Amino acid sequence: MANTDLIRSLIRDVPDFPKKGILFKDITPLLRDARGMAAVIDAMAEQVPGRPDAIVGIESRGFIFGTPLATKLGCGFVPIRKPKKLPWKTYAQSYQLEYGTDTIEIHQDALQPGQKAVIVDDLLATGGTAEAAGKLVAKCGASVSAYLFVIELGFLDGRSKLPAGAVRSLLTF
Ligand code: AMP
Numbered sequence: 001m002a003n004t005d006l007i008r009s010l011i012r013d014v015p016d017f018p019k020k021g022i023l024f025k026d027i028t029p030l031l032r033d034a035r036g037m038a039a040v041i042d043a044m045a046e047q048v049p050g051r052p053d054a055i056v057g058i059e060s061r062g063f064i065f066g067t068p069l070a071t072k073l074g075c076g077f078v079p080i081r082k083p084k085k086l087p088w089k090t091y092a093q094s095y096q097l098e099y100g101t102d103t104i105e106i107h108q109d110a111l112q113p114g115q116k117a118v119i120v121d122d123l124l125a126t127g128g129t130a131e132a133a134g135k136l137v138a139k140c141g142a143s144v145s146a147y148l149f150v151i152e153l154g155f156l157d158g159r160s161k162l163p164a165g166a167v168r169s170l171l172t173f
Pocket of ligand 1: 022023024026
């Protein structure tokens with residue numbers, strides 16, 4: 001089986017989770033498959049442009065893919081977390097949800113001015129989370145060289161919220 005087919009076969013569709021009308025992309029079958037995970041991290045590494053200074057992972061599934069990717073690339077890993085989880089001084093960024101708003105945070109010293117970062121998450125849906133993550137990187141004075149996802153829900157057009165040409169995903173549904 002080709003690697004993309006293998007990865008695709010390890011994503012489970014769960015209808016009506018966490019609420020009615022949502023088709024949830026469950027990555028746990030992928031996580032428990034060593035060959036599938038190795039294929040994902042290899043494929044993500046191939047999509048990274050140049051040599052980034054850091055991989056920035058979005059809580060919590062961005063951590064699962066971002067940390068092994070950073071180790072493979074030989075660069076650091078930076079977590080973006082939900083409010084009040086990070087212990088040091090933070091920058092915060094709010095973004096719009098269907099109903100209401102959400103906020104994410106980064107440590108102020110996580111990235112140095114002028115550094116290049118790659119933002120990683122498991123899935124790109126509407127793009128609101130990734131867009132807010134990009135703003136946090138900018139608040140640190142760093143820049144985003146790519147936004148990298150395992151899965152992209154193409155019909156939600158999240159990439160239109162992100163800089164043209166900067167979005168990479170392994171699988172599109
Ligand atoms: P968004 O800000 O709309 O792009 O949402 C992205 C975040 O929501 C990611 O961290 C995903 O893990 C999660 N997410 C959104 N939709 C789904 C879905 N259908 N299946 C699994 N995770 C999702």
